[in-house]
Amino acid sequence: MAPNSDSNTVFLTEKEAERIRSTVKTRLERCSELTGRPRKPRDSTDAIKEATGASLMADMGGAPDPDMTETQGPGGTIPALAVGEPYPPCIVSLQDLQPMGLADLQLNTHHRGRLLTVKRVSPVVTLVARSWAMVQDKMGKETERLEVCLHKSRHGEDVLESASGFVIKEPFFTLTDHGEATIRVDHPSDLIVYDSQTADGSSLASDTEVVAAEQLARMCKDKGNAALKQKDLPQAHAQYTEGLKVAKRTVVSDKTPDLARDLFRNRAYVNLLLEQLDEAKADAKASITGKEDPRSQELDSKAFFRAGCAAYALGDHQEAKGFFEEQRKRTPSDKDAIAYLRKIELRISEQETGRYDLGKIRAGLSRVRPRADAADFINKTKVSDSPGRGRGLFAATNILAGEIVICEKAFCVVWGHEREALTAMTYDVRDDRIRVSPVGLSKSIVQKLLSNPSQIERVLGLYGDYTGNGDSVSRTEDGPVVDTFRVHDIVSRNAFGPGNQHGKEDARHASTGLWIRAACINHSCVPNAKKEFIGDLMVFRATRAITAGEELFHSYDLSSDYDARQTALTTTWGFECRCALCSTEEADDVAVRNKRRELASEADAFVETEHWANAKRLTIMRAQRLKRAIDGTYDAERFESVPRLAAQAIEGWLAKASPRR
Incomplete structure (x- = not known):
């Protein structure tokens, strides 16, 4: 992903580039030498003191990450990350993995088929692109370093700080850039969070002996309501989920199904706030009573509204329309349902005709609301094989010069002024190249896919240099599985900058986004389509008349200089252009x-x-x-x-x- 402007350009001296390469290569050589060697025990007291001191320094902003190379850019220091050592996430459920202890770890080894249960015993050291802490096994006899790289947060909270107990699926034991042994987690789905006080189920069993299952489920509902009131959404979700486990496991009375529906309905609302739209829709549907009495009709109206909101946010406008129409049958005068149905008619019209009020859409955008409320229009195009280029996008009908070819909302966009924005220098050991990479966008896409696993196939179907181990598993019994290395490569080859639409940006905080349909359009320096951005809406117009069946092209790099253009295309997108120009x-x-x-x-x-x-x-x-x-x-x-x-x-x-x- 190239910077948006010269002010965002990162100038890397040959000395800095060599320093990055040397650091990574030295670590890889050392890891290779130590592969399979037994872990050396740590002194627990010293390890915890080290983590405590590093945490204080990090909180005070007094020191950079000692295990990460950095370089200077217009916006300050920019982290430099090594990529190109990909490994697939665990696709096995916890119940099918064999336990191991810290003492069993071997250096530079992926412990396939194993799981490791640990508890955190130190403060968390939170750094720009990683977090780490010291952990111990169940018996407290062994202490080791655990770090989560890049994808270290969930719903805005650092994962290691969110709990004290963790299960690591197929742990990867390796070295940091400075040669310190560590358990490294790159895939969020490889780290399962639990409450160490109830991890073995003893607390729940004890409560169940004292309190009837129905009462315990009600207790969870009350705790969830209290957490929601305090805006602690992850805790509210956890409480409603625990209540549902109890309510669904034991039907104590005729009231229990109603209690379960209440929990589903409440969790649907929390899921909407967390942007977990797949689960929000499923929960809302599961909460529908189907009864005719006034109270049930009112509750079902809420359920259909929440299902409609989730479907609308997912871009499923026809499905959303059905949900809101069902809501209106139960509460005909509901203003929110009426407003949504009006918007949906506009979205469906945009989707079918390609007619947009772009001026109105542009006028409604701001720094606070930078994302357009619009539908995708793709009816004039089709995806097909492009000789020598893999897949491409082709005209499905004749298109006149100046007409809209496609109009697409970003699957995910991170604006430079948002806290998620982060640019890094990445050194790829596969081709020995250093690139500017929008790692903040990669992080956001991974989070969105974890929240909405129905979208995983759409994104991972895009082109990337790394395709994983060939398995298409996107979920286990423990939750969604997302290969972060595949997402990184896909973003590197398919993301674009929508420009500085909302104020000045710098190299460390540049706006970037991923448009799934538009990612299929191949490059040519003599394009037949040109893009513009209206917020996160990418609009392609034909620059000349295009006939049905003709492949669509746009220019990935607009430089007028041949050498600069070829360098950018080779470095960023991995190909040499051989167009007529x-x-x-x-x-x-x-x-x-x-x-x-x-x-x-x-x-x-x-x-x-x-x-x-x-x-x-x-x-x-x-x-x-x-x-x-x-x-x-x-x-x-x-x-x-x-x-x-x-x-x-x-x-x-x-x-x-x-x-x-």
């Missing part, structure tokens, strides 16, 4: 390309400083001389049928300029 420019003498580059820079500076409105005659003559000089670097015969990109900026200025009267 690039083939023609490649044949130019290097000196000619250098001269063209200098003139294009001069023209860009001119356009930036000289406004076209009421320009003086001498200014226009200067622009005309610049254009002639740039045209002079192009061979008229060879460039007859391809655009002259270096001249486009000054041509646009001249087309609008008029002499002062």
Whole structure:
């Protein structure tokens, strides 16, 4: 993912680049040497003191991450992460894994088929791209370091700080960049959080002996309501979930099914707030009574409303319409349902016709509300094989110049002013390249997929360099499974920057997003479609008439310089462009390309400083001389049928300029 502007460019010296490479390679060599060696025991007291001191320093902002290389950028220090050592997440349920202890760990080893149960015994050291703490086994005899890399938060709370007990599925024991042994977790689904006081079920069993199951479920409901009132959404969700386990396990009376429906209904509301839309919809449907009495009709109205909200947020507008219509049957005068149904009619119209009130959509956007309320329009396109390019997007019908080709909401976008925004330098050991990577977007996509597993297949179906182990498992009995390495590679190859729409950005906090349908459009320096952004809405228009069956192209990199364009395409997207323009420019003498580059820079500076409105005659003559000089670097015969990109900026200025009267 390339930066959005020159102000966001990260300039990395060769010395800094070599430092990043050396750090990663040294660690890999050391890990390779130690593979399979037994873990060395730690001194528990010293380990906990070390973590406590590091936590204090981190909280005070007094020290960078000692186990992570950093470099300088316009927005401050930028973390440098190693990628290219991918491994798949565990796809086995806890019940099918064999327990192991800390003493059984072996260095640089993925302990497949095993699980490790630990409790946290130190404060958490929370850093930019990782969190770590010291943990002990059940008996408290062994102490080890546990770190969660990059994907270290859930619903805004650090995972290691959220609980004291954890189960690690198929633990990976390795070394940090500074050579310290650690249990490393890269996939959130490999770390199961539990309350260590009830992990063995003894507390629940004891309570059940004293309190009837129905009363225990009601207790969980009350605790969930209290947590919701305090806006502790994860705790409210946990309490409602525990109540449902009890209520569904033992039907004590005729009232228990109603209690379960209450818990489902309440959890549906919490799930909406947590943006866990799949579960919100399922919970709302599970809470429907189907009864005809006024109280039941009122409760079912709430359930249908919550199901409708979840379906709307997922983009399932027809399904949402059905839910809200069911709500209106029970509460005909409900204003919220009426408002949603009006919006849904607009969304369905957009979806079917491609007609949008883009001016109104743009006017409704702001820094506080940067995401558009609109539907996707993709009816004019189809995904098919593109020779030599994998998949591509093709016109399903004739499209006139200027018409909308597709209009798509971002699956996920992170704006530069939002706390999720984070850019990192990533060193990929697979091709020895250092890239600017929107890791904040990767983190947000992983969180969204964990919350909505119905979307996993859509995202992981996009192109990425790493395809995992070939398994398509997206859920176990313990919850959703998301391969974070696949998400990283997909984002690296498919994400785009929607521009600085809501204030100044810097290299560390740049806006980036992922558009799933648009990701299928291949690159050409001579495109037939051009994109624009209205908030997180990506709008493609045809730049010329396109016939049915023709492949759609847009330009991934708009640089007018051949060498800069090829470097960007190779580094960021992993291919060399062989379009008609690039083939023609490649044949130019290097000196000619250098001269063209200098003139294009001069023209860009001119356009930036000289406004076209009421320009003086001498200014226009200067622009005309610049254009002639740039045209002079192009061979008229060879460039007859391809655009002259270096001249486009000054041509646009001249087309609008008029002499002062």
